[in-house]
Amino acid sequence: MTLRSLLWRALALLSLALGLIGILLPVLPTVPFLLLAAWAAGKGWPALETWLLNHAHFGPHIRAWREHGAVPRRAKWLASLMMALSAAALTLTPLHLALKIGVPTLMLVVAIWLWRRPEN
Structure with missing residues (x-):
């Protein structure tokens, strides 16, 4: 091997x-x-x-x-929910403002990409 x-x-x-x-x-x-x-x-x-x-x-x-390239609808909902909860939790942290804006923006881009995928 x-x-x-x-x-x-x-x-x-x-x-x-x-x-x-x-x-x-x-x-x-x-x-x-x-x-x-x-x-x-x-x-x-x-x-x-x-x-x-x-x-x-x-x-x-x-x-x-x-x-x-298909993603089940349930997985899309769960991923979107987890990203939204993570974004909300970020607002409660002492992180720099750029991270508090940048990370949720990146998650939003991922969510948009995810919802554009076909479903199986």
Whole structure:
């Protein structure tokens, strides 16, 4: 096994672990990490990629993203809600004003992009 393959596997495992932690922690997104895990596994661990693609719960979402760039409506709502709550929480922090404006602006751009994605 090459160093390159080991690095792809490490990225796949790290992403998978973060995605699984995201199931328990609402502030950590699950799906982007699972998409990254499947992508990295495809580069260096085909068996893990196959397992993720055939997973009963996550597989359909990963395949929909790969085939159509589709995001489920429920995921759009949850992501938008979490971004809105995060933006609101930022207003209560002592952060610099530029961050209090910049971060929510970036989240708004992400939300607009997300809602423009097709749904599965």
